[in-house]
Amino acid sequence: MNADLFGAPAVPGLVRLPGFALAEEAALIEAARGLATVSPFRVMLTPRGGKMSAAMTSCGAAGWVSDRRGYRYTPRDPLTGQPWPAMPALFSNLAARAAEAAGFTGFAPDVCLVNQYGPGAKMALHQDRDEADFTAPIVSVSLGLPAVFLWGGMQRTGPIAKIPLASGDVVAWGGAERLYFHGIAPLKPGHHPHLGPLRLNLTFRRAF
Ligand code: MD3
Numbered sequence: 001m002n003a004d005l006f007g008a009p010a011v012p013g014l015v016r017l018p019g020f021a022l023a024e025e026a027a028l029i030e031a032a033r034g035l036a037t038v039s040p041f042r043v044m045l046t047p048r049g050g051k052m053s054a055a056m057t058s059c060g061a062a063g064w065v066s067d068r069r070g071y072r073y074t075p076r077d078p079l080t081g082q083p084w085p086a087m088p089a090l091f092s093n094l095a096a097r098a099a100e101a102a103g104f105t106g107f108a109p110d111v112c113l114v115n116q117y118g119p120g121a122k123m124a125l126h127q128d129r130d131e132a133d134f135t136a137p138i139v140s141v142s143l144g145l146p147a148v149f150l151w152g153g154m155q156r157t158g159p160i161a162k163i164p165l166a167s168g169d170v171v172a173w174g175g176a177e178r179l180y181f182h183g184i185a186p187l188k189p190g191h192h193p194h195l196g197p198l199r200l201n202l203t204f205r206r207a208f
């Protein structure tokens, strides 16, 4: 499934579903805007006190938070003191269908982290290791301006593959590659019909 015509793995552990969410693009963006009216996008601090460059919010049973105390999932939005907004059925259904199509059966995400990138915003190489169970895959949905996904290995240093992601593209990660270093190159300025100068990324996770 994750192989080219000659049977060689294209990018091991990473399953691309180009355009999988394109038919729902406008509805997904609308739903993300709705979430942001309850739990607004905010720029978080890293544990060392630096500012991240993407703005973030979450929906589902918990949300991902970073501050001087570290990285973690919290049941309430620290900005509002209220629970994070529920995950829209549109989101959870899409994530489950995409995971199935990518070969990961029975994926039931409990968290969706929503990242918003403006011009020049990036995400440095990192691992996602705040989740309880690394056997569940991660599903990501790109919306708005295109970006370049950076894909490394188990070490922070080493070769980095550059994978273009366009609006409506879905990617799923599982197995050993679940813990690979990855990031997003600085967003090139542009204009998207629904999102203007922005890119949104929905990452669906099983955090608990
Ligand atoms: C590969 N977000 O939120 S999504 C993140 O486009 C994150 O906003 C990027 O990395 C973005 O943590 C990339 C793709 C992604 C997310 C989680 C992964 C790829 C992953 C976890 C393990 C391996």
Ligand code: FE
Binding pocket: 126, 127, 128, 182
């Ligand atoms: Fe990540």
